[in-house]
Amino acid sequence: MTFDLKIDEPHPEHRADGLAQGVLEQDNDRPDGWLKVAGTATYAAEEQADDMLHGFLVRAPKIGAVSCPNVDDVRAMEGVRSVLRDPRMIRNAAQGTANEAPAQGVDRAAYVGQPVALVVAESFEQARHAAQALVVSVEEEDKPVQPDAVEPEKPEDKSTELGDLDRAMSEAAFTVDAVYTTPSMVSAAMEPHAATAHWDGETLTLRGSLQMLKFNRNELADSVGLDPKHVRVLAPYVGGGFGSKLGISADCVAAALAAMELKQPVRVVQHRRNVFEVNTRRSETRQHIRLAADTEGRLTGLGHEALVSNLPEEEFSEPVIQGSHFAYAASNRTLGMKVARIHRSAAGSVRAPGESVGVTAFEVAMDELAQAAGVDPVNLRLRNIPEKDPESGKPFSSHRLEAALRQGADAFGWSHRHAAPRQQREGEWWIGTGMAAAFRVNMVIEAEARISLTRDGATVMSDMTDIGTGSYAIFGQIAAELLGLPLDRIDAQLGDTRFPPGSGSGGSFGAASTGTAVWLAGMEIRKQIADRLGCSEAELTLKDGKATYANKRASLRDLLSDEPITGHGHVEPGEAAEKVRQATFGAHFAEVAVSDVTGEVCVRRMLGSFAAGRILNPRTATSQCHGGMTWGIGMALTEELTHDRRDGHAVNRDLAGYHLPVNADVPPLEVHFVEELDDWAGPMQAKGIGELGICGAGASILNAVYNACGARVRDMPATPDRVL
Numbered sequence: 001m002t003f004d005l006k007i008d009e010p011h012p013e014h015r016a017d018g019l020a021q022g023v024l025e026q027d028n029d030r031p032d033g034w035l036k037v038a039g040t041a042t043y044a045a046e047e048q049a050d051d052m053l054h055g056f057l058v059r060a061p062k063i064g065a066v067s068c069p070n071v072d073d074v075r076a077m078e079g080v081r082s083v084l085r086d087p088r089m090i091r092n093a094a095q096g097t098a099n100e101a102p103a104q105g106v107d108r109a110a111y112v113g114q115p116v117a118l119v120v121a122e123s124f125e126q127a128r129h130a131a132q133a134l135v136v137s138v139e140e141e142d143k144p145v146q147p148d149a150v151e152p153e154k155p156e157d158k159s160t161e162l163g164d165l166d167r168a169m170s171e172a173a174f175t176v177d178a179v180y181t182t183p184s185m186v187s188a189a190m191e192p193h194a195a196t197a198h199w200d201g202e203t204l205t206l207r208g209s210l211q212m213l214k215f216n217r218n219e220l221a222d223s224v225g226l227d228p229k230h231v232r233v234l235a236p237y238v239g240g241g242f243g244s245k246l247g248i249s250a251d252c253v254a255a256a257l258a259a260m261e262l263k264q265p266v267r268v269v270q271h272r273r274n275v276f277e278v279n280t281r282r283s284e285t286r287q288h289i290r291l292a293a294d295t296e297g298r299l300t301g302l303g304h305e306a307l308v309s310n311l312p313e314e315e316f317s318e319p320v321i322q323g324s325h326f327a328y329a330a331s332n333r334t335l336g337m338k339v340a341r342i343h344r345s346a347a348g349s350v351r352a353p354g355e356s357v358g359v360t361a362f363e364v365a366m367d368e369l370a371q372a373a374g375v376d377p378v379n380l381r382l383r384n385i386p387e388k389d390p391e392s393g394k395p396f397s398s399h400r401l402e403a404a405l406r407q408g409a410d411a412f413g414w415s416h417r418h419a420a421p422r423q424q425r426e427g428e429w430w431i432g433t434g435m436a437a438a439f440r441v442n443m444v445i446e447a448e449a450r451i452s453l454t455r456d457g458a459t460v461m462s463d464m465t466d467i468g469t470g471s472y473a474i475f476g477q478i479a480a481e482l483l484g485l486p487l488d489r490i491d492a493q494l495g496d497t498r499f500p501p502g503s504g505s506g507g508s509f510g511a512a513s514t515g516t517a518v519w520l521a522g523m524e525i526r527k528q529i530a531d532r533l534g535c536s537e538a539e540l541t542l543k544d545g546k547a548t549y550a551n552k553r554a555s556l557r558d559l560l561s562d563e564p565i566t567g568h569g570h571v572e573p574g575e576a577a578e579k580v581r582q583a584t585f586g587a588h589f590a591e592v593a594v595s596d597v598t599g600e601v602c603v604r605r606m607l608g609s610f611a612a613g614r615i616l617n618p619r620t621a622t623s624q625c626h627g628g629m630t631w632g633i634g635m636a637l638t639e640e641l642t643h644d645r646r647d648g649h650a651v652n653r654d655l656a657g658y659h660l661p662v663n664a665d666v667p668p669l670e671v672h673f674v675e676e677l678d679d680w681a682g683p684m685q686a687k688g689i690g691e692l693g694i695c696g697a698g699a700s701i702l703n704a705v706y707n708a709c710g711a712r713v714r715d716m717p718a719t720p721d722r723v724l
């Protein structure tokens with residue numbers, strides 16, 4: 001039986017009242033943790049089969065028309081079983097259907113590094129060797145690869161024009177008018193993209209490294225021309241995604257096509273260079289930010305106009321201004337986006353698309369305003385918190401930025417700060433502190449889950465993935481809480497499209513969306529237990545495997561048989577999004593030391609205070625914030641995917657050249673949560689936290705650099721040459 005819920009309004013009747021197990025909001029070890037450290041949680045490339053063939057992707061060295069003149073010679077090489085140059089291999093990165101006339105194709109490379117063939121052989125070494133022997137001849141086309149080389153397009157529906165910003169700027173007591181830039185970035189998840197495909201003549205089974213299985217199944221079916229009911233996708237363990245695994249990837253489609261052609265299992269693994277070149281990058285951005293404020297630092301005008309890039313025909317554009325629509329009050333507003341159509345690899349979602357870079361630049365601008373107006377940066381934010389959504393006029397479902405700012409400032413010791421730069425010195429090091437606010441939209445995505453309860457315990461099932469985020473742990477907690485069972489009697493089974501379709505992992509919506517489906521499935525089972533006991537749900541308390549009702553007590557074991565009771569949960573977004581503005585908020589604080597000799601920046605400590613509704617598992621939520629804050633260090637100081645000016649190829653396409661913060665770069669990170677229950681977020685009152693920690697994190701560091709040594713860096717990353 002299914003419990004359906006559409007989120008149209010608060011639903012107090014479905015909330016946690018009456019739940020007794022007490023495992024929600026507790027730290028829960030991840031059940032998959034041991035499996036991972038013991039090496040028994042296998043990833044896509046570890047899938048074994050005796051007759052497994054190995055595919056190696058061949059990529060275009062240049063942009064233009066592609067041919068492979070020696071393909072027949074390569075087909076005759078030892079061990080080679082096929083050289084696949086099937087046009088279906090290529091689909092645009094944007095999710096949806098395969099593009100019938102893609103800008104890319106096996107005969108036409110739209111960017112350097114685009115896959116144009118798959119060589120399949122009996123061993124990996126033979127496949128790689130043959131792939132290297134395959135001549136890829138390109139009739140080079142001259143295509144623009146620099147964002148400033150083309151007239152950009154304007155995407156629809158993303159702009160705001162309210163009041164008169166130019167006038168507000170000219171009448172303001174204080175203004176900021178500056179351009180900020182961020183470079184292309186990559187996800188580079190620890191587990192490279194990989195796929196293993198099996199074809200039995202009727203059903204295609206694909207083990208992949210993917211984030212959103214219900215969509216990925218449709219994308220794969222569409223690519224290879226099968227009905228989705230003949231496609232099964234599995235991804236029980238995924239070693240990170242960060243957006244690069246939202247859509248079906250080249251390895252998956254190529255492996256599937258090869259397995260169908262050769263009627264043998266085929267494995268395709270992207271090596272690290274592929275991961276950098278073939279999968280979506282975060283677009284570089286150029287952001288023009290204007291702020292107008294009165295004598296007290298209250299914003300009267302706000303402008304945020306951004307230029308991003310993508311390939312022709314790609315739908316996605318980095319929504320840089322997404323957070324600026326609702327972050328601060330100001331009656332004169334100009335917000336807009338432009339997309340330059342250039343031939344770098346496809347741009348797509350990378351952790352917190354939009355706000356991660358948009359809030360970061362905006363919060364540097366806010367620091368510049370604080371400095372110009374002589375207002376403390378925390379106070380400046382407090383003064384500009386809007387009462388309601390500044391553009392639509394809708395109320396906020398819940399808004400805890402003020403609490404996050406105050407709690408964070410207290411915990412950090414912000415009041416001891418020197419307001420002016422260059423006040424504190426230790427040897428060659430200037431010391432400074434900075435802060436930034438964090439904002440991120442919150443969304444609920446349609447999701448389903450099933451729980452099956454027998455006398456031995458409960459099994460939770462959904463095709464939802466755990467990409468390192470803690471889905472297994474959290475869904476176990478939710479089921480345990482609803483059913484009054486100890487955690488060790490819950491088994492979560494995820495990452496298989498044979499299970500009910502969850503939300504997938506993306507956009508910070510996974511835990512709350514699929515978690516709500518698990519919650520509803522649990523409520524459905526409670527209803528059935530109450531029926532069996534002949535009591536009302538309100539009278540029923542489930543705890544430690546026992547049911548208490550109307551002064552009576554029964555053991556669930558006695559009540560249940562081997563025949564399971566099942567409950568199905570289904571949540572959908574309803575009209576809530578039209579009635580309220582829903583977002584998560586936070587505050588970042590950082591302390592840095594800047595070498596006066598080399599311009600090197602050392603982050604000494606970071607602290608974040610975050611409000612995201614009910615925190616379902618503080619340990620996994622903290623880990624997400626740690627990840628986001630660490631990425632903030634990268635964004636502020638080290639990360640930059642450099643494109644060759646001639647052909648746009650990624651120059652530093654590995655982890656040696658693309659500088660991620662390593663342990664020595666990451667100081668102790670302190671995470672606090674603000675108490676919040678968001679009634680509009682569904683019965684769990686929980687919002688997404690996965691991406692909040694990255695939004696604005698880098699700005700707190702850049703603002704601390706300014707406070708330390710007086711260098712205002714507007715082009716990220718703040719490498720030593722830009723700091724000195």
Ligand code: MOS
Nearest residue numbers: 243350351506507
């Ligand atoms: Mo996310 S960038 O939607 O995985």
